[in-house]
Amino acid sequence: MKKQLLSASIALLCLNSMNAYAVTYVSAKAMLDVQSGKLIQSPLVTIDNGVITAIDSNKTPKLNKGDEHIKLPELTLMPGLMDMHVHLTSDPTVPRSERVGQSIPRMAVKAAYFAKKTLEAGFTTVRNVGAEGYSVIAVRDGINAGDIIGPRIWAAGPSLGITGGHCDNNRLPPELKYTSQGVADGPWAVRVKVRENIKYGANAIKFCATGGVFSKGTKLGAQQYSFEEMKAIVDEAHLRDLPVAAHAHGTDGIKTAIKAGVDSVEHASYLDDEAIKLAKDHGTWLSMDIYNTEYTLSFGEQNGVDEENLDKERQVSKVQRDSFKRAVNAGVNMVFGTDAAIYPHGDNAKQFSRMVEFGMTELQAIQASTVNSAKLLKMDKQLGQLKTGFAADIIAVKGNPLKNIATLEHIPFVMKAGVVYKN
Structure with missing residues (x-):
């Protein structure tokens, strides 16, 4: 009986630990793939512990307790x-x-x-x-x-x-x-x-x-x-x-x-x-x-x-x-x-x-x-793109910077390593 209680306690502790790690979701009007130059419409970027863990399109996140969904419906996402x-x-x-x-x-x-x-x-x-x-x-x-x-x-x-x-x-x-x-x-x-x-x-x-x-x-x-x-x-x-x-x-x-x-x-x-x-x-x-x-x-x-x-x-x-x-x-x-x-x-x-x-x-x-x-900087597997496994260094701009590069002079949203510093 004691062993069963101990096992249940450990399982509950592990579950609570898992829930303690909140996930951040960022959705926007579009996202620029800086490698190909393609615009991805209605992206949803999933961020866990400062790292991008998934990028989807036209998807609504299922939020658990403590999770955050940052909505930028008029902006285009780019890497920092x-x-x-x-x-x-x-x-x-x-x-x-x-x-x-x-x-x-x-x-x-x-x-x-x-x-x-x-x-x-x-x-x-x-x-x-x-x-x-x-x-x-x-x-x-x-x-x-x-x-x-x-x-x-x-x-x-x-x-x-x-x-x-x-x-x-x-x-x-x-x-x-x-x-x-x-x-x-x-x-x-x-x-x-x-x-x-x-x-x-x-x-x-x-x-x-x-x-x-x-x-x-x-x-x-x-x-x-x-x-x-x-x-x-x-x-x-x-x-x-x-x-x-x-x-x-x-x-x-x-x-x-x-x-x-x-x-x-x-x-x-x-x-x-x-x-x-x-x-x-x-x-x-x-x-x-x-x-x-x-x-x-x-x-x-x-x-x-x-x-x-x-x-x-x-x-x-x-x-x-x-x-x-x-x-x-x-x-x-x-x-x-x-x-x-x-x-x-x-x-x-x-x-x-x-x-x-x-x-x-x-x-x-x-x-x-x-x-x-x-x-x-030899950091091309971690920085410089919005991609799974990369650092969540994300900015957002109004409009399409491929049509008007001057949009980059006014950045309304800045995130570094999953932390928002300007919104």
């Missing part, structure tokens, strides 16, 4: 968007002279604020390619622990760069003897710096292969690291299976970075035919920020951007957009990367219209920010 080039610690609306004096804790607070803003704009995953003091790594860990709200973050830690190069700080007088945290020269020194970033939590690596727009005294197209140094960075990061991003505007730097085995080239402004062929042959992803030019040239001066930097932006903007068009036409791998921080965070989706204007179809632009970005 992904931006592969952001800098969450930086605020373009604050004059550059003020930013120089910001402490690492202050940067982390800024990053937490902008992380929430980015998520609410529909970007459920970002790659932060450079921040001082491991500040964004701390923000990422806070998000993962549930302390603060934000997207999934791949955080690179301090960007690696040569002494006096784009990833160094050349604005302070020599008597201060200041060197940026990621500076390292020589193959063994850069290996040490990669190991240091990984030690303190980096899950991506970024280095500066050429000069850049917003640094002092660097030539935009000039290569900085040698092939041997770039190869050492890539090899060390790949030992830990981390994606490597190379900031590279200039043609030689782009080619050298691709030959060294980087996963993505950021900006990729001065592409020639050989660089495009190399990118195709190596399967390298290009992340080209073709939206922010107008913001920089319109508001840069009032935000304290030096004339040297504004002049470099004028030089590179048209060239970069021409290179973008040529890369798209050639079928190079492309991801969505905006350089958010050069323009206000939360406006990331404004780049979609520029991508369509300069050669992509609406579907290609969306794929750059979903399936392609997931492949770059």
